[in-house]
Amino acid sequence: xxxxxxxxxxxxxxxxxxxxxxxxxxxxxxxxxxxxxxxxxxxxxxxxxxxxxxxxxxxxxxxxxxxxxxxxxxxxxxxxxxxxxxxxxxxxxxxxxxxxxxxxxxxxxxxxxxxxxxxxxxxxxxxxxxxxxxxxxxxxxxxxxxxxxxxxxxxxxxxxxxxxxxxxxxxxxxxxxxxxxxxxxxxxxxxxxxxxxxxxxxxxxxxxxxxxxxxxxxxxxxxxxxxxxxxxxxxxxxxxxxxxxxxxxxxxxxxxxxxxxxxxxxxxxxxxxxxxxxxxxxxxxxxxxxxxxxxx
Numbered sequence: 562x563x564x565x566x567x568x569x570x571x572x573x574x575x576x577x578x579x580x581x582x583x584x585x586x587x588x589x590x591x592x593x594x595x596x597x598x599x600x601x602x603x604x605x606x607x608x609x610x611x612x613x614x615x616x617x618x619x620x621x622x623x624x625x626x627x628x629x630x631x632x633x634x635x636x637x638x639x640x641x642x643x644x645x646x647x648x649x650x651x652x653x654x655x656x657x658x659x660x661x662x663x664x665x666x667x668x669x670x671x672x673x674x675x676x677x678x679x680x681x682x683x684x685x686x687x688x689x690x691x692x693x694x695x696x697x698x699x700x701x702x703x704x705x706x707x708x709x710x711x712x713x714x715x716x717x718x719x720x721x722x723x724x725x726x727x728x729x730x731x732x733x734x735x736x737x738x739x740x741x742x743x744x745x746x747x748x749x750x751x752x753x754x755x756x757x758x759x760x761x762x763x764x765x766x767x768x769x770x771x772x773x774x775x776x777x778x779x780x781x782x783x784x785x786x787x788x789x790x791x792x793x794x795x796x797x798x799x800x801x802x803x804x805x806x807x808x809x810x811x812x813x814x815x816x817x818x819x820x821x822x823x824x825x826x827x828x829x830x831x832x833x834x835x836x837x838x839x840x841x842x843x844x845x846x847x848x849x850x851x852x853x854x855x856x857x
Contacts, residue, residue: 650759659683
């Protein structure tokens with residue numbers, strides 16, 4: 562093979578290598594663009610799709626509907642565990658059995674921690690009068706299960722009140738022998754309360770048949786339309802210009818972007834934007850994002 566032939570063959574090999582590198586770069590760039598477009602489409606779908614059902618009003622009413630359902634569930638669950646205790650005198654009394662399920666449906670984690678329904682049997686005694694004042698002492702209570710009386714662990718309620726009072730009474734979950742006071746075989750629970758509601762301080766009894774029948778759990782977020790509307794509302798609240806600027810500024814820092822080789826323009830062509838200009842744009846965007854973040 563002559564020198565001229567070898568030089569020609571080497572030139573062909575070099576051109577083929579450059580063409581292969583250029584092709585791989587184009588495919589990698591196209592892959593990055595495709596991933597970004599798919600991400601944008603998925604994010605936009607959460608925001609746009611609910612509008613095809615009930616429009617903007619659906620997003621505005623999500624909070625109100627969730628709150629209404631929450632209040633309704635608290636009311637119906639409270640009714641399922643509340644019993645009235647009747648007796649002589651003007652005072653109206655009722656007792657709420659604060660079971661673990663009741664607190665799980667109606668209370669926040671902080672409220673549940675304050676009552677500790679997982680450690681105690683919790684009862685809330687409610688007193689109401691209209692004309693006369695309530696006794697300035699907390700009502701006494703005892704728990705009766707399977708014919709056995711149990712004294713409370715503690716009381717908590719206001720003394721200086723005239724017409725309305727709620728007193729929290731807690732009992733131990735286990736007896737002196739370590740056995741649970743209310744077992745799976747228990748079918749009846751009674752709470753006997755006593756106070757000076759009448760001259761003879763007549764005891765009043767509230768009783769529950771076990772197991773307690775609870776109303777079905779209400780959860781409006783199980784509706785697909787409502788769930789999408791809530792997600793769209795959250796996305797529209799967070800997809801701010803600040804977040805978009807953050808994406809633009811840090812897109813080159815993502816693992817997918819860093820895995821790609823730097824773009825090299827073909828021979829004889831200059832980059833669409835010089836490196837110093839790109840750095841200036843990124844610095845300007847970062848400064849703008851920080852100022853917007855400080856404002857919000």
